[in-house]
Amino acid sequence: xxxxxxxxxxxxxxxxxxxxxxxxxxxxxxxxxxxxxxxxxxxxxxxxxxxxxxxxxxxxxxxxxxxxxxxxxxxxxxxxxxxxxxxxxxxxxxxxxxxxxxxxxxxxxxxxxxxxxxxxxxxxxxxxxxxxxxxxxxxxxxxxx
Numbered sequence: 001x002x003x004x005x006x007x008x009x010x011x012x013x014x015x016x017x018x019x020x021x022x023x024x025x026x027x028x029x030x031x032x033x034x035x036x037x038x039x040x041x042x043x044x045x046x047x048x049x050x051x052x053x054x055x056x057x058x059x060x061x062x063x064x065x066x067x068x069x070x071x072x073x074x075x076x077x078x079x080x081x082x083x084x085x086x087x088x089x090x091x092x093x094x095x096x097x098x099x100x101x102x103x104x105x106x107x108x109x110x111x112x113x114x115x116x117x118x119x120x121x122x123x124x125x126x127x128x129x130x131x132x133x134x135x136x137x138x139x140x141x142x143x144x145x
Contacts, residue, residue, distance in 0.1 A: 004076035011067035011087075012139040017060040018094070019136040022129045025053075030122045038113035046109050064091065071142075079142055087138045093131030097124055 001009070029049065036045050068091055072084055101124045108117040 004074065004079075007067050007071050007074070008076070008079070008139075008142050010063055011071060012136070012143050014060040014064035014067065015091075015132065015136045015139040018057070018064060019129075019132040021056060021060075022094075022125070022132050026122075026125050026129045030118075030125060033109075033118055034122075037115075042113045043110075046106075050106065050110070078145060080145060083138065083142060083145065087135060087142065090131050090135035090138055093135075094128040097127045097131070102128070 033046070033049075036042050068084075068087060071079070072088060075081060075084070102121060105117045105121040105124075108114045109121070
């Protein structure tokens with residue numbers, strides 16, 4: 001396997017991992033937050049979620065970002081540059097939403113149950129879900145061109 005093929009594969013696998021993870025968060029984890037809601041268990045549930053989610057998302061997200069940067073810098077032969085641009089734009093969506101909305105909403109929720117913060121988290125998480133899902137499709141496309 002060439003370095004280019006390895007980068008493309010690392011990018012595709014990490015993006016697919018992130019897409020699968022965000023769908024689980026969107027359809028299972030965040031709705032489950034609402035089931036716990038304003039109960040005495042909430043602080044421990046949220047703290048455990050934050051701790052565990054870091055381990056599930058940080059490594060693949062680092063591989064995703066690094067592989068994309070290297071692909072953009074290297075521009076492998078046969079890989080359409082516009083498709084790499086689309087991949088980069090799609091990768092930016094979860095970064096912007098995470099930094100701008102998700103992290104602040106999780107901070108609010110870490111101080112205690114906040115129904116408005118939870119609802120905003122669920123609603124805006126669709127942007128991350130769309131970004132990583134479309135990014136996974138794009139990454140698969142990069143593998144086959």
